[in-house]
Amino acid sequence: MLTVSALELRTRLRDGTAIVIALVVPVTLATLFGLALGGDDPPLRATVGFVDLDGGEFPASVRREVTAAEELKGSVTLRDLASGGEARRALDADEIGAAIIFPAGFTRSVGAGEGGDVTVLTSPRSPLAGVVAGAVVDRISAVVDARTLAVRAALLAGVPGERVKELVERNGAAGPALRLTGDPLAGGKVDLAVYYGSGMAALFAFFVVGASFRSLLTERKLGTLDRMRAGPLAAWVPVAGKAVVGFALAMVSVCATWVSGTLIFGSSWGDPLAVLAVLTAHVLAAAAITMLVAARVKTDAQADGVIMVISFVMAFLGGSLVPLHSLPGVLQAVALLTPNGWTATALAELAGSGAGVAAVMGPIGVLLAIALAAGGLAVLGLRKGMLL
Template sequence: MRPLLVVGGRELAARLRDGTAVLIALVAPILLATMFGFALGGDDDPPLKATIGVVDYDGGEFPASVQREALNTEELRGVLTFTAYPDEAAARAALDAEQAGAAIVFPEGFSKSVGDGRGGEVTVLESNDSPLAGVIARSMVDRISALVEARTLAVRASLRAGVAPEEVKVFVETNGAEGPSLALSSDPVSGGAVDLAVYYGSGMAVMFAFFVVGSSARSLLTERQNGTLARMRAAPIPAWTAVAGKGGVGFLLAVISMVATWQTSELIFGSSWGAPLGVLALILAHVFAATMIIMLVASGAKTDAQADGYTLGVAFVFAFLGGSLVPVYNLPDFLQSVSLATPNGWVSAGLTELASGSGLGAIVTPVAVVVGIGLVAGTLATLRFRKGLFA
């Protein structure tokens, strides 16, 4: 234990002396998290808002009822605003001027067509500058389509059952054929339940954990190049002492980094990341996984510069795929599945659940998976280090 503490103490002193610990573990993640928070959230208003234009060529009850139901949906309350436009050209102009993020166009005779069981189609116009509005508009149209299909099927079934055509409308409405109610997708971020100051703050903390641990991995390769590891091998201490000592310092600094970013984010923006015990469990699990992954990557590097490159690549790829830089719901479907192969994706999912009010039970699976990723990476790193670290 004494040699381990000596190696760890020497590594920590070196990191503090050259300033990398303070810069990478504290200044950079806190600064970036704060910048994202001020830019995208962090006030008392709903963190996300969307304006959707409505072009009502129909003039019937259906478009109005759709808007009423959407505005009464709890997860959209305070987030969604509808603006009426006289025609499609005016709606497109509003999208170009960023006055609306999306628009729904109801064609003439839509309500009558649906009521008669003949179905109907609506058009969605979207702007790349407001992805949230597009998500809500598409979700609404999906529910409208389901409702229309249910109504159409009910009308046709009623006619085939012998209900008189003039009585079909009343019969269908009496027996219920409304289909599913309107609701935004269940993603708490896309629905505005999680402040983006929290989402991106935690994303920066998760991403920089890799960089913090990477500095220790780089130091390990530097020691090998300088011949220090070879001299340590000749000493009467276990061969793993150097790896464990430097890895332990990286783990400690990464935990401090994530906790500091977490507390700073809550202090500045007043938005909770969720139950403290749950957040701490996810932090410890992620730092463990990040430490093992970076040590695995470093075990295949030949120089400290190469280790830096590997760390940079792993950190940014995992950050992108795992939702630390881009919300997962904005990624294509296949990439959303890939995100669950990264610790970032599971930690992001767990923190999102906590921030949206879920209890500790919601993070059991994320914590277990992230720890499992760390154990696999750690086992592989140990095998590779035993083969080549002192070569």
């Protein structure tokens, strides 16, 4: 297998296809798109559900602050909901992008220095709403912690319980007023250079791995595959040898596009470990799909045409050429039928929220499932086509 892989790699490097398709074209296109269309993503709109089961002053102050924040005007809308169950149903139906739920007795609990829990519901389909809800709750936590600390300090100092609230408030130790510091939307904005850089990486992964599986058909046409199979080789060795090279070159391609985008534009794709996991899962899915194409077509020319059509259709529908949020609602749903759609969703989540691997385990799992399903069908097709 190593011999077959080494021969495939030498051939690809010698004729220049590996360097051009894996490095030059995707990096160049990502750079051109980034220069022409880069910058902060246009302002998004999001709806945050607001569930007030407390009815006290604390949730009311949160509402006033959110509605008065200049940074949120025109972008974020609060929607009153009657219960946590209603908020979850609205979130599942994509009617809201996130929800903040204040439990009954929250204001009383905070006033007594006992703290309190605020529930936050988010959806990966609306990272902006999640960022806003997270910013609000972070400030709520600071206020509650300050109030709790002040009350406990007063009690430890021997202040009678009935005088604690009065003392705390009179001395300005009730905790800082709720204020949204900085730009609450900053985490929800994704540089368009990231969209197009990751889009080019996802698109050309298909071309890079497809070239190796296409060469299997060329080997069969030239009779080389039959000569290899006549030797003391297991039937899977030629396929595995070429697959290793295709996968390795595709990983070099997507990582080079990632690194070049970061260096040229100074934009972050998110947590490096999480980004690498998503890109690896995407390349596996792309490899399995192109292997399935090679198993179903008859000639290398057919493979070229089918791989090109599949690659561009998936790139358009999956947000590699046009950001997902710019697509109509129907096409956004269709995007989740493609590996590019899940890759774009995961990378937007990482770039927009700064989350880690745990936040994108769902998309990674779907990509691996696509790879497993397409790879299994490809193996059956290769056996039937006498390539294995």
